[in-house]
Amino acid sequence: MEQPNNPLHGIKLEQIINDLVAHYGWEYMGYTIKIKCFTSNPSVKSSLKFLRRTPWARTKVEAMYLEMLRKRKRNK
Numbered sequence: 001m002e003q004p005n006n007p008l009h010g011i012k013l014e015q016i017i018n019d020l021v022a023h024y025g026w027e028y029m030g031y032t033i034k035i036k037c038f039t040s041n042p043s044v045k046s047s048l049k050f051l052r053r054t055p056w057a058r059t060k061v062e063a064m065y066l067e068m069l070r071k072r073k074r075n076k
Contacts (some may be wrong), residue, residue, distance in 0.1 A: 007069070008062055016065045017047050023068055032061045 009018075010069075020029055021044070030038035035057050037050040051058040 006018050006068060013051060013058070014044060014048055016061065017051075020061070020065055020068065024064075029064070032064065033057065 001046055018074065024032075026042040030065065035054075037046045051061055
């Protein structure tokens with residue numbers, strides 16, 4: 001299916017997490033989105049498992065990612 005207006009189309013959740021960690025770090029992510037997989041022994045694997053099962057948390061992470069992309073684009 002084509003989704004031309006969806007900026008997350010084709011981007012895997014793992015890539016989103018890796019990009020956010022590289023940009024913000026686990027500490028900031030845990031501060032911003034209060035979920036244990038970001039604050040207590042954080043890892044990409046535990047985050048993927050939790051976010052795949054928890055739609056509200058995934059929505060917040062995707063929103064954080066989109067905001068990061070907007071800021072990067074603005075600063076170019």
